[in-house]
Amino acid sequence: MPQDDIQLRRYEFRKALQEIESLKGNGTELISLYVPPNKQIYDVIQYLREEYSTSSNIKSKSTRKNVLSAIESIMSRLKYFKSPPPTGLVLFVGHVATRGDQTDMYTKIIEPPEPISTFMYKCDSVFHTEILKSQLDAKELFGLIVIDRKEATVGLLNGTNIITIANEQSLVPSKHHQGGQSSRRYERLIEIAAHEFFKKVGNIINDSFMPRIREMKAVFLGGPGATKEFFLERDYLRNEIKEKVATPFDIGYTDETGLRELVEKASETMKDLEIAREKDLINKFLTEVRKAENGLAAYGEDSILKALQDKKVSILLISEGLDRKVFTYTCPVCGKSGYFREKPAQPACPSCGSQLPELVEEDIVEVFYRLADAGSAKVEFISEESEEGQLLKKAFGGMAAILRYSNEASPY
Numbered sequence: 001m002p003q004d005d006i007q008l009r010r011y012e013f014r015k016a017l018q019e020i021e022s023l024k025g026n027g028t029e030l031i032s033l034y035v036p037p038n039k040q041i042y043d044v045i046q047y048l049r050e051e052y053s054t055s056s057n058i059k060s061k062s063t064r065k066n067v068l069s070a071i072e073s074i075m076s077r078l079k080y081f082k083s084p085p086p087t088g089l090v091l092f093v094g095h096v097a098t099r100g101d102q103t104d105m106y107t108k109i110i111e112p113p114e115p116i117s118t119f120m121y122k123c124d125s126v127f128h129t130e131i132l133k134s135q136l137d138a139k140e141l142f143g144l145i146v147i148d149r150k151e152a153t154v155g156l157l158n159g160t161n162i163i164t165i166a167n168e169q170s171l172v173p174s175k176h177h178q179g180g181q182s183s184r185r186y187e188r189l190i191e192i193a194a195h196e197f198f199k200k201v202g203n204i205i206n207d208s209f210m211p212r213i214r215e216m217k218a219v220f221l222g223g224p225g226a227t228k229e230f231f232l233e234r235d236y237l238r239n240e241i242k243e244k245v246a247t248p249f250d251i252g253y254t255d256e257t258g259l260r261e262l263v264e265k266a267s268e269t270m271k272d273l274e275i276a277r278e279k280d281l282i283n284k285f286l287t288e289v290r291k292a293e294n295g296l297a298a299y300g301e302d303s304i305l306k307a308l309q310d311k312k313v314s315i316l317l318i319s320e321g322l323d324r325k326v327f328t329y330t331c332p333v334c335g336k337s338g339y340f341r342e343k344p345a346q347p348a349c350p351s352c353g354s355q356l357p358e359l360v361e362e363d364i365v366e367v368f369y370r371l372a373d374a375g376s377a378k379v380e381f382i383s384e385e386s387e388e389g390q391l392l393k394k395a396f397g398g399m400a401a402i403l404r405y406s407n408e409a410s411p412y
Helices: 005-023 043-054 061-078 130-136 180-212 227-233 255-292 301-309 364-373 388-398
Strands: 028-033 088-099 104-110 120-124 140-149 151-158 161-169 216-223 297-299 313-319 325-330 336-341 360-363 377-382 399-404
Touching: 005 104, 005 130, 005 364, 005 377, 028 043, 028 061, 028 104, 043 061, 043 120, 043 151, 061 088, 061 104, 120 161, 140 180, 140 227, 140 255, 151 180, 161 180, 161 216, 180 216, 180 227, 216 227, 216 255, 227 364, 255 297, 255 377, 255 388, 255 399, 297 301, 301 313, 301 377, 301 399, 313 364, 325 364, 360 364, 364 377, 388 399
Parallel strands: 140 216, 313 377
Antiparallel strands: 028 088, 028 120, 088 104, 140 151, 151 161, 297 399, 313 399, 325 336, 325 360
């Protein structure tokens, strides 16, 4: 999946969780059901039937009625699944409080971005999103290598998940301490064995990392002594991988424990890499803003919208905190598409004046994302946690664009 699509899915996932967390029930009427990918749907339905029987004894008439209807709704929806999706299935169903004592039935079905491992059923006055929220953390991909002359372990860090790819034990003998010609010959044999071991490990890394090298934020290398620097300086790794290797770390172990130690040592570097990426993007935009002439920057919703429609945008910057709905349309007469910031009483096409059919309420981020995708613009989501993220949201309304060419310049 393209990186832009991953970022959009993460944005949509966050918004869905925010909506779910804002809902409350008048009683313990909201059901959160987590179904892991290895759970049989038939077993889940059997479990729900037992819960249905138990819930029939709830004393409150309204609570009992609402819980039973929620369970019925879940069971009817589960029948459409032969098995859970690869990452599992999460259902949030129940009567949420609206005005006064009024309630509305709410249903949200989510396929998690990462597999869930635990089956969970909870009936409460709120929906339980804790497991899903843990998946919201940035899931950048990092390569992991720990190596010395005796052993090497290669892995990946995906979010908080350390995945071991390979562990290789070397056949390199210990140093020979006897003197004479036999000692020198033995030293050469040791170096040949070490070279073959490093070559084998390098091939494993190249084969494992290259298919995903564009996804990787960085490659972290560690190990005891100077072996790691020697391994990096020689031609065992592809240049594309070398370019992503951060400063090597001194690590005491070269097995799976070493991978965990490497992640701990590199944790601050990971944070710095993400902060640096956002800082570079915002600084690049601000540099263009400051130019008196031919600046490659657009800000303000209308200016960005026009630049996207003209396919002039190179990079679209969007704050993760941007949250606004618009009302989109496509005119059946002239074919023009657009949106209204507020829903008009009698919507008419701004281009030809024709009456418009029913408007579609959408997140403005999704609207601008589609325009960026149509114009082959890269989309970068900026977190709210950094100073740069706060600046984008507060000073520029949560959106900005870096252009391919300025208004004064034209590629034609």
